[in-house]
Amino acid sequence: MSSAEWEDDDPFEEQRDKIxxxxxxxxxxxxxxxxPQVSVGIFASVFARLLDLLPPLMLGIAIDAVFYEDALFSEQIPLVILPDAWLPTGQTEQFWFTIAVIGAAFGIGAGFHWIRNWGFNAFAQNIQHDVRTDTYDKMQRLNMEFFSDKQTGEMMSILSNDVNRLERFLNDGMNSLFRLSVMVVGIGVLLFWINWQLALVALLPVPIIGGFTYLFIKIIQPKYAEVRSSVGKMNSRLENNLGGIQVIKSSNTEPYESDRVDDVSMDYFDANWxxxxxxxxxxxxxxxxAGIGFVLTFVIGGLWVFQDTPPGPxxxxxxxxxFVVFILYTQRFIWPMxxxxxxxxxxxxxxxxxxxxFGLMDEPSRLAEDPDAEDLTVGDGDVVYDDVSFGYDEETIVSDIDFAVEGGETLALVGxxxxxxxxxxxLLLRMYDVDEGSIRIDGQDVRDVTLKSLRRSIGYVGQSSYLFYGTIRENITYGTFEATDEEVREAAEAAEAHEFIKNLPExxxxxxxxRGVKLSGGQRQxxxxxxxxxxxxxxLILDEATSDVDTETEMLIQRSLDRLTADRTTFAIAHRLSTIKDADTxxxxxxxxxxxxxxxxxxxxxxxLYAHLWGVQAGEIDELPQEFIDRAQERTARLVEDAESDDD
Incomplete structure (x- = not known):
């Protein structure tokens, strides 16, 4: 797939568009x-902002009552809610009363601000945690077909960047929304209470701001969707390249990969810009x-006070x-808008x-587990494939697979x-479900038992020998977490691993x-x-378990496998035919x-075909029939064609 074509592919676009x-x-x-948490935050936000409105109001009252002596506190309209007996009458007393009220407003308001921040942060952090864990849980339960179509970086972008962006809105955005709402409503009420005529002047730009904001929403919404998509694609490219850094270095393709990273980064730059x-x-x-409203309020109010007569109508x-209160409130009102x-x-x-x-959460899965399914019970370990066929994307992968394995036998698959x-x-592990036919273990259809019990009963050793970041003990006990140290050591001895492990520093x-990079391939295996x-x-399933190791290591691993497969129903995949020549079938x-x-x-x-494959590995190339060579060339060409088709 070309860089441009790869970048145009949004693996979640179809699901996202349905949300x-x-x-x-x-x-x-x-x-x-x-x-409860967000309710506490909203409650505290309302009272914190109402208290924030008190100091400017008290300042205006003090200017008229204390400094200009135009009116007593009891005559100020906004204070009619307080009994006259509570209000001082002397100039000095009114001065100190003003200071006390303003100080109390700041002190109590600080407490409400703390409660507000606690409430909104608790609300946002809990939702962020739940969304991330639910999204990951949904993702890891999808069948393997999903992961073959999706880029790891894209999924990481959703689990990290997108979930974090939700937290920023739920905390900062909602916090600001209620804070500004209280400010706008509270100030609007006070402005109309003080002077409804001047309030109309101050609020003149509000309808225009509302219409302008609506237009902004319509324009910006698709742009942000494109930004989030481009971030996922960029992360996918970076994840691919970092995972394949050894191939990049050995192929001397650093300039080529730098150009590809430059392309995806520029796509993100363009969308974000x-x-x-x-x-x-x-x-x-x-x-x-907003400034127009403030200037109009200042001009009309200033002329009103300066000329001592109301201007115009x-x-x-x-x-x-x-007037001072109006100016302070108007500024606080317009900027929040x-x-x-x-x-x-x-x-x-x-x-x-x-x-x-939610596009990822709604990703459909081909696997459906019956809620009434019972646990798998394994007795002899007989396995039967009954005319099994499977395919995806309208392409048949396997067809009419029919065989039976008795308990304790080893069946090898080559080709x-x-x-x-x-x-x-x-299909035995139910990474996928069969399209036709059935797979039974001791007579139980694998679709009729719980996935947990099915996969608990099957051990898997693959060629990739994937290890998680952690200690050797943690990797051995992965999936059997309750194992004792003695059981871990016995398992390592049976796997011919104890000798090299005990010689390691720790x-x-x-x-x-x-991914186990500190160990050799044979040690990881x-x-x-x-x-x-x-x-x-x-x-037990052995998927080319010795294909990537040297001959000496293969000998040690084969000894481990011989112990592991004894008296156990075993399936083995092998390209190296010498490792499976003793299989029962x-x-x-x-x-x-x-x-x-x-x-x-x-x-x-x-x-x-088997004899010819054996001849290839035995070095008998010249003795192979031309028909076999032609078919091998056809298969290789078909694989290349399929790969190019997948890239397209």
């Missing part, structure tokens, strides 16, 4: 559990509109103190992120690359590094075998179908 009202769904699905340019035009325009009186744009900005970002999150060997055994507590030994499964797959079956000697006597 309606993602923010409503977020609050209904996750917000209900934390209503498009949103930024829209945003930076919007907020200055809001400030201009206005009537009544306006004192110096109340402009800041609503910032909240809308955060909301649109959160909405784009929540659509991506050219792409023949369907791994798919056959993934023994079983040695850190293996990211023996640790994974020890993990399987410790699990003591009823059935060998199935030869070609094109997703069983081409041959039998023991090693029987298949050699048949002089078919």
């Amino acid at each position: 309606e009202n993602p923010m409503k769904r977020l609050f209904l699905a996750y917000g209900r559990d934390y209503l 498009d949103a930024i340019t829209t945003r930076i035009k919007f907020f200055p325009a809001l400030r201009v509109l 206005f009537t009544g009186d306006l004192s110096v103190g109340m 402009a800041q609503f744009g910032q909240i809308i900005n955060m909301y649109q970002r959160a909405r784009a992120s929540s659509a991506r999150i 050219p690359t792409g023949a369907g060997k791994s798919t056959v055994l993934k 023994g079983y507590d040695t850190m293996v590094g990211e 023996r640790v994974t075998i020890a993990r399987a030994v410790l699990k003591d499964p009823d059935l 060998i199935l030869v797959l070609e094109g997703g179908e069983i081409a041959e079956r039998g023991t090693h000697d029987e298949l050699l006597d048949n002089s078919g």
